[in-house]
Amino acid sequence: MGLQIHFVFDPQGWCCMGMIIFVWLYNTLFIPQIILFPHYEEGHTSAAPILCYYLVSLFCIVSLLRASIADPGKLPERPKIPLTEQEFWELCNKCNMMRPKRSHHCSRCGHCVRRMDHHCPWINNCVGEDNHWLFLQLCFYTQLLSSYTLILDFCHYYYFLPLKKVNWDLFVFRHELALLRISTFMGIIMLGGISGLFYTQLMGIFTDMTTIEKMSNCCEEISRPRKPWQQTFSEVFGTRWKILWFIPFRQRQPLRIPYHFANHV
Template identity: 80%
Template sequence: MGLSLHFVVDPQGWCCVGAIFFIWLYNTLFVPKLILFPRFEEGQISVAAILAYYLTSIFCVISLLRASIADPGKLQDSPKIPLTEKELWELCNKCNMMRPKRSHHCSRCGHCVRRMDHHCPWINNCVGEDNHWLFLQLCFYTQLLSGYTLVLDFCHYYYFLPLKAINWDMVIFRHELALLRISTFMGIVMFGGMCSLFYTQIMGILTDTTTIEKMANCCDEISRARKPWQQTFSEVFGTRWKILWFIPFRRRRPLRVSYYFANHV
């Protein structure tokens, strides 16, 4: 399935996405400038550490951009319902359109989304069947980048040797302490928040339950895992090749669409 573009007109969401992008840009600019490149020039770290940081940073921002503009699974007007699947569809009481079971109507976006998990203001988009995998990648790479940044900030002051061949008259190095304290604070906030969110998402996939279904307190039957974890993850990421679960550049092709195995909201 190709990546259909989807833009939500929501100023609050744009501000949230802008804040996340600012944090990413800040660390991507200042951490290499203040830590990685000077330490590499003095032989305290290898080029692999720099490449790993930039690779993680690229994967993080690609996941953010794609999750923000990807169609989460918006239902089109007057969808064609196969005769064999009529019992798997229902009428939405908000937009009066037929939708597959386990779909949900997003009041902020104004339409129904297939297997909607939740509306996330931090990507200014719904998290649904078609972009859930990108949202998981965003959580994963944000954790990785934030954790890596915190490790570098810590090692810069408490592990690495003091820098010598640095022009301390440069503005950026005169304010080094303040800049890295800001980086550390943002790293702690992002790492803690993303760890909690990522754990919630992983548990939802393992139990084959969306966030909306959990909040609606659906019956106990829906909260029990009835599929192997490999199957539930493969359905989210659209492939059984586990190495591809970590690649944000590819196209997702759903293994199958199955709405019958659980109750719905």
């Protein structure tokens, strides 16, 4: 299944997503210029930290952009309901359309989404069945990039040898301390916020419950038997190959599991 382009026209979401992109651009442009390249030129570090930093940064922005434009699982206006699964569909009381169980109507987007977890303003999109895996990758690589940036900020002052020559841009040289303080502040804020969100998402997958289901306290969903964590993660990422769970460039192929199996097994 190819990745369908999905745009949400929401100025508030665009603003939130723009803030995330600004933080990413700031760290990607200034951290290598202030820390990595100067110390590499003087032989304090190898090229490996530079390559790793840009690789993590690339994975982070790719997962962000793909999660924001991916179709989260929007239901068509006239869905084709298999005869064997009709009893596991229900009528939405907001848009009067048939939808499979565990779907939810997003008031901000104006349509129902299969296995919707929540609407995230930071990606300006819903998090649903078809882009949940990208949202998890975004949380993971944002934590990794923020942690890496904080470590570099610390090492620049307390571990690396002092630089002997200054060949930076004049603006960067004059405002080095301020730029690093801003980077450290943004890194702490991003790491703290994303870590809590990522933990919540992981617990939801382990228990096979979405955020909306947890908030609604649905006794039927809570009392159903739990599936093994390998199965729930495989359903979210669309593959049982665990190495592919970390690759944001691939196309997700959903595991063919009927909705009644997802609800009652």
